[in-house]
Amino acid sequence: MAKDEVSAATEKQASAPGAQAPSVPGQPGHKVTEPGRVSFFTRIALSPRLHEIFERTPLFNRVTRREGRALFDVVAGFVHSQALLAIVEFRILHILAEASWPLPALADRTGLAENRLAVLMQAGAALKLVKFRRGMWELAPRGAAFITVPGLEAMVRHHPVLYRDLADPVAFLKGDIEPELAGFWPYVFGPLAQEDAGLAERYSQLMADSQRIVADDTLRLVDLKNAKRLMDVGGGTGTFLRQAAKLHPNLDLTLFDLPHVLAVAEPFSPRLTLAPGSFRDDPIPTGADVISLVRVLYDHPDNVVEPLLKKVHDALPPGGRIVVSEAIGGGAKPDPACDIYFAFYTMAMSSGRTRNPEEIKKMLEAAGFVKVTKPRSLRPFITSVIEAERG
Ligand SMILES: C[S@@+](CC[C@H](N)C(=O)[O-])C[C@H]1O[C@@H](n2cnc3c(N)ncnc32)[C@H](O)[C@@H]1O
Numbered sequence: 001m002a003k004d005e006v007s008a009a010t011e012k013q014a015s016a017p018g019a020q021a022p023s024v025p026g027q028p029g030h031k032v033t034e035p036g037r038v039s040f041f042t043r044i045a046l047s048p049r050l051h052e053i054f055e056r057t058p059l060f061n062r063v064t065r066r067e068g069r070a071l072f073d074v075v076a077g078f079v080h081s082q083a084l085l086a087i088v089e090f091r092i093l094h095i096l097a098e099a100s101w102p103l104p105a106l107a108d109r110t111g112l113a114e115n116r117l118a119v120l121m122q123a124g125a126a127l128k129l130v131k132f133r134r135g136m137w138e139l140a141p142r143g144a145a146f147i148t149v150p151g152l153e154a155m156v157r158h159h160p161v162l163y164r165d166l167a168d169p170v171a172f173l174k175g176d177i178e179p180e181l182a183g184f185w186p187y188v189f190g191p192l193a194q195e196d197a198g199l200a201e202r203y204s205q206l207m208a209d210s211q212r213i214v215a216d217d218t219l220r221l222v223d224l225k226n227a228k229r230l231m232d233v234g235g236g237t238g239t240f241l242r243q244a245a246k247l248h249p250n251l252d253l254t255l256f257d258l259p260h261v262l263a264v265a266e267p268f269s270p271r272l273t274l275a276p277g278s279f280r281d282d283p284i285p286t287g288a289d290v291i292s293l294v295r296v297l298y299d300h301p302d303n304v305v306e307p308l309l310k311k312v313h314d315a316l317p318p319g320g321r322i323v324v325s326e327a328i329g330g331g332a333k334p335d336p337a338c339d340i341y342f343a344f345y346t347m348a349m350s351s352g353r354t355r356n357p358e359e360i361k362k363m364l365e366a367a368g369f370v371k372v373t374k375p376r377s378l379r380p381f382i383t384s385v386i387e388a389e390r391g
Pocket of ligand 1: 207211214233234235236237240256257258261277278279280281293294295296299
């Protein structure tokens with residue numbers, strides 16, 4: 001998305017003849033009274049007769065076959081994920097990272113029957129994680145990347161919690177079940193987890209690992225050259241600030257988070273000030289000319305985010321900047337990572353929700369911010385950034 005796309009979309013909407021107060025299309029509160037027409041191409045796709053004709057017509061059949069393939073991937077996505085989870089749990093990628101193996105040796109190492117392992121390996125090859133060459137199973141570059149990207153494997157290993165919540169998606173969406181994920185993170189980081197040190201360690205590491213990648217992408221999108229003090233609100237144990245300090249050694253830093261989180265934060269620089277507090281109950285300290293919120297807003301409902309943005313606004317000097325970095329929905333250009341994965345994930349967590357650029361822009365403006373911009377995301381499945389200025 002181009003830098004000013006958020007602004008451009010809203011201006012267009014507001015200046016259209018007869019336009020009403022801007023609301024976000026497709027989101028709650030957007031008033032649509034009339035049914036719309038089913039589009040021409042959709043009507044074609046609704047006709048079984050045209051399917052047959054297209055399938056027999058050269059060139060057209062390429063399109064329908066490609067669409068059919070994409071549709072089947074959507075249908076089969078859960079099975080793909082579960083095949084990946086099995087590959088992870090049998091540590092197949094790690095075994096193949098040491099050496100290639102023929103099937104019988106791999107069966108010995110995994111304890112799986114050869115005929116079942118053969119099915120799993122073939123599935124792994126279809127996912128391009130492994131490949132079969134000269135009688136041996138070997139690691140493919142995608143499989144190597146999978147075990148190398150920090151946090152990815154741990155993410156897959158915690159998916160059974162999410163998938164149990166999604167086992168009945170109808171009940172899930174109706175709100176008829178109490179999602180397990182809603183208690184998962186509080187459990188991992190809460191006092192109960194002390195009995196399960198391995199679990200706490202594994203998932204704290206997952207947060208820390210993924211935070212590093214999110215921090216790096218955010219810092220590539222945000223210009224902190226002229227910033228004097230950066231305050232990271234909800235900054236956890238400080239990974240984002242640590243990475244920012246590496247790029248900008250003269251930057252003063254403030255880490256704001258709950259007292260029990262800051263109690264385990266390492267004071268890695270004399271330029272770092274720890275500011276314990278709750279953004280729900282306490283004011284946000286002043287003194288920073290840039291305030292970042294990395295993976296914070298989507299954890300919270302609107303009635304927490306709106307006052308939080310107002311507090312951030314009031315803590316900044318005129319011209320000071322807010323940086324929001326998290327999975328942001330694609331809005332008019334839906335993105336599977338944000339609009340499926342993170343949207344369902346945050347719904348299962350039951351505390352917040354993913355928002356699209358228009359929604360975040362509206363919330364920022366309501367808090368008093370101006371010049372809302374969205375740099376083009378490097379990897380929307382890692383993070384996207386929205387910046388604004390205190391008016
Ligand atoms: C999803 S984590 C994100 C941490 C870090 N920014 C990152 O990207 O990994 C959300 C953070 O918000 C903090 N947080 C939650 N509620 C808070 C509150 N009321 N006041 C201050 N921090 C809060 C949590 O302690 C946690 O560190």
